[in-house]
Every structure is written in C-alpha cells, then in structure tokens.
Amino acid sequence: MESGILELYVLGEVNPSEKHQVEEMALQHPAIKAELDAIEKSMELYAVFNAIEPSDNLRDKVLNSLVTNLGDDRTFKPRTTHATEKQEAKVIELAQQKSINFYKYAFAACLALLILSVATLFAIYNKLENVNSQLVTMELQTQKFSNRVNLMDHQLHIFRDPSFKIIKLDGTPKSPKSALAVAWSPSKQQVMIDLSRMKLPANDDQHSYQLWALVDGKPIDLGVFNATNDSTGMIQMKSIDRAQAFAVTLEPRGGQPTPTMDNLMLVGKTE
Known part of the structure; x- marks a missing residue:
C-alpha cells in the first residue's frame, strides 16, 4: 500500500503481471480494495475540480455536427483522411499521457508535502x-x-517561642566531636532536634540514632532519627513534660527499649 503501485494501477501505468498481482491482493485484502476505491475517488474529484469548460464556438460546432449526422448519415462523408485520423489519434494519446504525467507529479507533490508536514x-x-x-x-x-x-x-517560630529551651548535647569519649541541639518546651511537651546543626557520623542502613530523656534516673525513649550528609531542618520527637537530661545512643535500626550504654554518643543536662 505504500509502494505507490496502487496509484499506478489506477492510472493504468502497470504491466499485466503487476495488474494481476494488485487485483489478486485486492480480492484477498479488504484494506487494499478500500485503498483502491479511495484513490479512484480522489482522482475523479481532482479531474472534476480541474475540468476545462469548452468554448461556445466549439460547443455549437459539435452540436450542429451531431444534428446533421442524425438527419442523414449517408449525406455526409467523413472529411478527414486516413493520415488526419492517425494524427488526431496521436494528439489524443499525447494529451492522455500528459494528463497521466500531471497526476504523477501532483501525487508526488502531495506526498512530499505530507512528509514535510509530518x-x-x-x-x-x-x-x-x-x-x-x-x-x-x-x-x-x-x-x-x-x-x-x-x-x-517553623524553625524561627520555635526559636522565638519563650517556652522552648535549647539544650546542647556534647559528644562523649565514644564520639568526642559530635554535637546536637535539642529544642524542648516542657509546657507544650514538645521535643525537636535541629538536624542542620547536628554533628554525628552518618549511620548505615542497619543502625539508627535514638534520643533518650533521663527522668528520675530512668531513660525514656523519645524516638529514632538518621544522620546523613543532607540532613536539614528540625524534626519532632516524642512528647515529654519533664527531664533532667537528654542523650543519644547508636542502636540497631528501629531502636531499642533500653539504651546501649557502650554506644552512648551524646549527652546534655537540662539545667
């Protein structure tokens, strides 16, 4: 359907073998038959839109000739000689060839325009x-x-809130260069940690840091968090209304019910 043979078939520009092949394929495939019908209709519409109206003199001459011949075919003999007939036949044949070539060029131009548009x-x-x-x-x-x-x-709001205390947690001998700031509001029972100012070694996928509050000598779990190179902002931990100190330990991922004192990383008193 994209080889161009269907258009040549409609124009009569195929050899007998190609003509037979197209007709066989049209019988076997409805899509090819529909494409042939569409091409024929397109050619007919093009011929109608580009038809040339004959002049009045030529129309009158043809009509008068028809009336005369209908009156008596034996009265008038053909005026054209054998050579003239051959010449006229040649002229018609050339005109048909010219029309066919025009269709080819028109089709090629349309195809080129379609490719350019796509x-x-x-x-x-x-x-x-x-x-x-x-x-x-x-x-x-x-x-x-x-x-x-x-x-x-949100951070500015916390630092401006007088109910919040900023508790600085310092590193232990386990991690002496570590540091962390905890914002704690006893009245609101809110605990926040500032990740942007945190100094802790990055934990791996199997461990988490866990925050603890020391209340009457007992550690209370306040949740877990991670230390990464892109840690920013403040995160909220579990609530608590009183604490004597805060601490951070390194625990297995997800945290533990009690702290592992051998992995104590940070500690800081509230008073």
Whole structure:
C-alpha cells in the first residue's frame, strides 16, 4: 500500500503481471480494495475540480455536427483522411499521457508535502515535550524552595517561642566531636532536634540514632532519627513534660527499649 503501485494501477501505468498481482491482493485484502476505491475517488474529484469548460464556438460546432449526422448519415462523408485520423489519434494519446504525467507529479507533490508536514509536527512535538519537562523541573524546584521557606519559618517560630529551651548535647569519649541541639518546651511537651546543626557520623542502613530523656534516673525513649550528609531542618520527637537530661545512643535500626550504654554518643543536662 505504500509502494505507490496502487496509484499506478489506477492510472493504468502497470504491466499485466503487476495488474494481476494488485487485483489478486485486492480480492484477498479488504484494506487494499478500500485503498483502491479511495484513490479512484480522489482522482475523479481532482479531474472534476480541474475540468476545462469548452468554448461556445466549439460547443455549437459539435452540436450542429451531431444534428446533421442524425438527419442523414449517408449525406455526409467523413472529411478527414486516413493520415488526419492517425494524427488526431496521436494528439489524443499525447494529451492522455500528459494528463497521466500531471497526476504523477501532483501525487508526488502531495506526498512530499505530507512528509514535510509530518516532520514539522514531529519537531513541534519534541519542542513541546522539552518545554513540559522544563516546566516540571521548575515546578519541583519551586515546591522544594517553598518547603524550605516553610521549614525555616517553623524553625524561627520555635526559636522565638519563650517556652522552648535549647539544650546542647556534647559528644562523649565514644564520639568526642559530635554535637546536637535539642529544642524542648516542657509546657507544650514538645521535643525537636535541629538536624542542620547536628554533628554525628552518618549511620548505615542497619543502625539508627535514638534520643533518650533521663527522668528520675530512668531513660525514656523519645524516638529514632538518621544522620546523613543532607540532613536539614528540625524534626519532632516524642512528647515529654519533664527531664533532667537528654542523650543519644547508636542502636540497631528501629531502636531499642533500653539504651546501649557502650554506644552512648551524646549527652546534655537540662539545667
């Protein structure tokens, strides 16, 4: 269907073998028969739209000749000689060939225009895809910036709230360079840790850091957190209304009910 043989078949420009092949395929495949019908209709419409109206003199001459011949065919003998008939036949044949060539050129021009249109649409589609990707990237960046602003606003709110105490946890001999700031509001029973100012070795996938509150000499679990290179912002831990100290230990991932004192990393008193 894309080889161009169907158009040549409609134009009568195929040899007997090709003609037989097209007709066999049309009988076997309805899609090919439908394509042939569509091509024939397109050719007919093109011929109708480009038909040339004969002049009035030529129309009158033909009509008068028909009336005369109908009156008495024996009265008038053909005026054209054998040589003239051959010449006229040749002229008609050349005109038909010219028409066929015109259809070929018209079809080729339409095909070229179609290919150009498809290429243009494909280029426009690629540009739209690039624009959409850029818009998605900008939207993600905007959302990330908005989240960052909201987080900073929340941090400022905590530091401005007089009910919060900032408890500094210092490193133990296990990790002397470690440090962590804990924001604690006894009245609101809220505990926050500042990851942006945290100094702890990054934990692996099998371990987590666990925050503890020392209440009357007993450790109370306040939840687990991770230390990574991109840790930022403040996270809220479990609630508590009183504590004499806070501490951080390194525990198996998910935390433990009691702290592992051999892995005590940070400690800081509330008073």
